[in-house]
């Protein structure tokens with residue numbers, strides 16, 4: 519069955535729509551960092567209000583422990599949405615309590631309100647289905663219809679993503695529909711060669727992805743902190759670099775499987791090794807055989823791929839027809855260790871076919887290095903969700919909207 523889209527909802531004039539968005543933006547002391555996820559929600563909000571709907575936006579922000587925590591209030595996000603829309607956004611200081619009811623009752627037709635962080639309620643992310651169901655019923659009382667547009671959470675069985683979509687008439691918003699359309703192209707006959715580039719810190723997060731992608735890709739490129747577990751699996755001493763010893767055997771199996779399937783596995787041949795984990799640390803470039811033979815000895819830590827690896831990765835990316843990239847190549851937050859991520863981003867802008875950046879964090883990395891969104895084919899707002907989609911996993915938040923992989 520196909521994804522139910524906005525047109526399936528019929529006339530929305532005068533109706534109340536609960537819009538489940540993913541507004542989980544980086545916050546530093548209450549100030550918003552990259553606002554890409556808020557921008558990505560604007561077209562759906564406009565689409566709905568232009569058709570006469572009253573829109574109640576809801577989202578999670580970060581991971582509060584199921585109770586109110588002012589550090590994770592959505593209030594600054596409501597303000598930013600107001601600026602981007604150029605129209606008022608009313609805000610309620612709870613999700614399904616008296617403040618939310620009063621705010622929603624006071625909304626004029628075709629205007630916008632936002633309720634507080636869904637994860638301030640234990641029912642949102644509870645493991646207990648009955649608790650989630652209960653919270654979803656309380657949320658359902660806010661509206662006639664649910665529009666599900668938080669792509670970053672569609673892989674989660676959470677109250678506002680899954681149970682709520684079974685209680686209210688529901689459909690995917692413009693963002694979720696666009697994400698599914700692009701990612702579906704990657705899973706059904708991508709134009710080849712097809713390369714996937716994976717980085718980020720933890721290999722344990724990505725092993726399942728790698729295993730599931732091996733039958734689908736021509737080239738797999740590995741950088742970031744996770745590369746050191748691969749290098750260790752090949753027998754290279756990695757000093758004080760990030761290393762998940764418990765994953766070495768599993769990584770070795772992945773390497774063997776790549777060879778068996780004829781997948782080109784590109785690992786770094788050099789790295790930028792630093793004396794300490796800090797922006798102004800002394801650092802040098804070393805080949806992967808010599809990571810412990812720098813002036814920093816066995817306490818040196820690899821914080822980026824080296825220039826030779828960056829050039830080889832960039833070549834492989836440029837010569838692919840379809841490329842999906844998730845996770846930075848190094849500690850891009852520190853300029854001395856951003857070179858690998860920058861080189862990969864640059865190469866992504868030169869892909870002649872479809873280039874997709876997966877994940878709000880990867881997108882934020884690329885934007886912080888000065889790249890523009892329109893330099894890439896598509897920037898997905900969901901890292902985990904896009905990876906699971908590419909693996910062919912069943913995503914509860916999409917299945918409940920009628921999508922079958």
Ligand code: AMP
Pocket residue numbers: 717718719720723741742743744760820821822845846847848849850851879
């Ligand atoms: P993840 O949360 O798994 O997507 O990883 C993103 C984080 O990985 C970023 O904050 C990077 O700074 C970090 N990272 C990337 N490469 C390395 C590395 N070589 N050593 C330590 N951290 C890294």
